[in-house]
Amino acid sequence: MxxxxxxxxxxxxxxxxxxxxxxxxxxxxxxxxxxxxxxxxxxxxxxxxxxxxxxxxxxxxxxxxxxxxxxxxxxxxxxxxxxxxxxxxxGEEARVPLLKGPKVKRGLPRPVSPDEAVALAEDIAETAREKWIGARDWAVLLLLYGAGLRIGEAMGLLGDVLPLGETLHVTGKRGKARIVPLLPQVRSAIETYVATCPWPMERAAPLFRGTRGGPLSAAILRRAVQGARGRLGLSERTTPHALRHSFATHLLGRGADLRSLQELLGHASLSSTQIYTQVDAAHLLDVYRNAHPRA
The missing domain is CATH 1.10.150 (DNA polymerase; domain 1)
Structure with a gap:
């Protein structure tokens, strides 16, 4: 066995x-x-x-x-x-017993507002114990919010992405590769981190480094976000992954089509992307109920 x-x-x-x-x-x-x-x-x-x-x-x-x-x-x-x-x-002829699984209600992603995303990143950067660490965390969080990366994808970037251009080659789940555009603000944040990082940027080495020069752990960033949301009074659902949800929801709200969003997020199935239409509709209903005099 x-x-x-x-x-x-x-x-x-x-x-x-x-x-x-x-x-x-x-x-x-x-x-x-x-x-x-x-x-x-x-x-x-x-x-x-x-x-x-x-x-x-x-x-x-x-x-x-x-x-x-x-x-x-x-x-x-x-x-x-x-x-x-x-x-x-x-094997192919295997007869797996049929058994109905438990019902699982698929929850909607909980994005954060643009102001909350920026405030979160600023707080983490400002409270970092060293300037280069603050620049590093700022760059990672902007990648999640400004480019829609998963935290594992950001941690997996190597030094061979430098020098940066207008796009970034990302390897996502199941080794699926995609190209994402880099906003000037995101590119500038990464370049500032690279310029202040005390470790050499080798092509085969991780782009984002820990304090001892090894790969940056996603757990470290999650703890930083947890501390910042406590100081800012944000919801417990404010996580690094929530920034990716915000990226998708805000793009959809600005008129992005689902197919383009699917490519940007690296979803294998369109059904994974369609859930954000429900998030946007829920947001519109909240605005309506809060603003309309007869709501």
């Missing part, structure tokens, strides 16, 4: 080009399933036995996971991972 799980890991990472986080989560689910079935059936688990799993087995597994305290979203993700693993182990 260890060999099978390792093959599953390689399939997810190399063939399916899943993110490191997804690979780790899906492999953990496979290991939990195998351990559960060993206790549930009281026998050693083999590939042949995995092919004979029925609805009752899957339902018992999910019940056990529910008892561990997971919610609907995690249960749905767990079921999806199990289905993928069973289909992989059984």
């Amino acid at each position: 260890n060999d099978l799980v390792e093959t599953w890991r390689c399939h997810l990472a190399l063939d399916r080009r899943r993110s490191t986080h997804t690979v780790r989560a899906y492999v953990a689910t496979a290991e939990r399933l195998i351990a559960f079935l060993g206790e549930h059936r009281g026998e050693a688990i083999t590939t042949e036995l995995l092919g004979k799993i029925d609805q009752a087995d899957l339902r018992a597994f999910l019940t056990a996971r529910r008892m561990d305290g997971i919610g609907n979203v995690s249960a749905a993700r767990e079921l999806s991972a199990v289905r993928g693993f069973l289909k992989f182990t059984g």
Whole structure:
């Protein structure tokens, strides 16, 4: 089973080009399933036995996971991972038991206003313990808000993006590449950081560095945002990823079409982009209710 799980890991990472986080989560689910079935059936688990799993087995597994305290979203993700693993182990002719997953209400993204986005970035930059660190955090946050990057995409940029032009080559989820335009303000912020950074900008090294010269951790930026939103009295939903939501929502509100927005965000499916139309409609309704005398 260890060999099978390792093959599953390689399939997810190399063939399916899943993110490191997804690979780790899906492999953990496979290991939990195998351990559960060993206790549930009281026998050693083999590939042949995995092919004979029925609805009752899957339902018992999910019940056990529910008892561990997971919610609907995690249960749905767990079921999806199990289905993928069973289909992989059984091949193209595998018959995966049909089991209806829990209902998951898809929440709307919570963008922040332009003023809040700028105030957040300014606060983090001004409270940094060193000038170059403030310039670094300012540049990263402007990339999220001004170019719509995911925080992992910003952390993954290398020194070979320099010198900067009017566009930036970004590698997103599943290794999907895209070109995003760089606003003059964003380009200037990155150039200021590069000029003040004490570490050499090598082409194969991370663009954004930590205090010791290694790759900047996304957790550090998240903690900085958490501190800033507390000082500014912003919502707990004000996160680095919320800046990307703001990028999308504000562009849509200014007339951007969905296909162009899909390309800018690097979404594989248009359905992922369409959710922002609901955000914009909700904003318009709020404005209407607050402003219209008969609302």
